[in-house]
Amino acid sequence: IQMTQSPSSLSASVGDRVTITCRASQSITNYLNWYQQKPGKAPKLLIYAASSLQSGVPSRFSGSESGTDFTLTISTLQPEDFATYFCQQTYSSPLTFGGGTKVEIK
Amino acid sequence: EVQLLESGGGLVQPGGSLRLSCAGSGFTFSSFGMSWVRQAPRKGLEWVSSISGSGGTTYYADSVKGRFTISRDNSKNTLYLQMNSLRAEDTAVYYCAKDRYLVVTPGDWFDPWGQGTPVTVSS
Numbered sequence: 033i034q035m036t037q038s039p040s041s042l043s044a045s046v047g048d049r050v051t052i053t054c055r056a057s058q059s060i061t062n063y064l065n066w067y068q069q070k071p072g073k074a075p076k077l078l079i080y081a082a083s084s085l086q087s088g089v090p091s092r093f094s095g096s097e098s099g100t101d102f103t104l105t106i107s108t109l110q111p112e113d114f115a116t117y118f119c120q121q122t123y124s125s126p127l128t129f130g131g132g133t134k135v136e137i138k
Numbered sequence: 139e140v141q142l143l144e145s146g147g148g149l150v151q152p153g154g155s156l157r158l159s160c161a162g163s164g165f166t167f168s169s170f171g172m173s174w175v176r177q178a179p180r181k182g183l184e185w186v187s188s189i190s191g192s193g194g195t196t197y198y199a200d201s202v203k204g205r206f207t208i209s210r211d212n213s214k215n216t217l218y219l220q221m222n223s224l225r226a227e228d229t230a231v232y233y234c235a236k237d238r239y240l241v242v243t244p245g246d247w248f249d250p251w252g253q254g255t256p257v258t259v260s261s
Contacts, residue, residue: 062245063244067183067248074233074251074254075175075233075248075251076251077247077248080249081245081247118182118183120183120247120248122243122247124244125197125242126197127185128185132183
């Protein structure tokens with residue numbers, strides 16, 4: 033299953049609303065996870081099952097789905113949110129990740 | 139607190155072998171599947187392999203099938219990745235991660251991840 037993530041990068045300001053999209057090449061129901069990775073660090077789980085917020089993750093992060101399109105939204109971008117975000121499908125093996133979206137400071 | 143600590147990375151020549159380890163703590167190790175994910179320099183994430191809690195079921199990416207072997211020792215709370223016939227394209231940081239379920243299951247997710255161990259394949 034191919035996961036196409038867009039955009040590959042974006043520039044935004046603190047306080048902006050940011051939306052990242054991941055499209056699956058076939059139906060994956062809601063088996064879609066989102067991770068955040070900061071430079072030199074391990075990925076961190078943000079959202080699982082398309083829209084469930086992982087414990088401890090700020091509520092400004094949210095996920096949604098529409099068919100094979102999945103969206104990660106950061107409602108009000110904070111300085112600590114500048115990072116790279118990856119989606120992952122766990123519907124079937126091989127488990128696959130999107131190419132990543134780097135969120136940079138404008 | 140759940141913690142994962144990888145070790146065993148390093149520089150190896152093409153065709154060589156390396157064994158990575160991942161020590162888990164803060165959870166009942168045998169009750170969860172475990173996975174390896176790698177990240178080549180300045181690239182995205184690539185799932186490598188997963189193993190069930192008992193060790194009886196394993197999964198591999200096509201890119202490593204036949205060369206890499208995942209295993210675990212639940213008495214030592216440790217996950218392994220034996221890497222043979224290494225190629226330049228295997229150069230990456232290798233992360234271990236704890237699965238949500240006992241076996242790799244649709245709807246699974248990885249949390250947490252270890253800090254990673256770098257592997258460089260070069261002559």
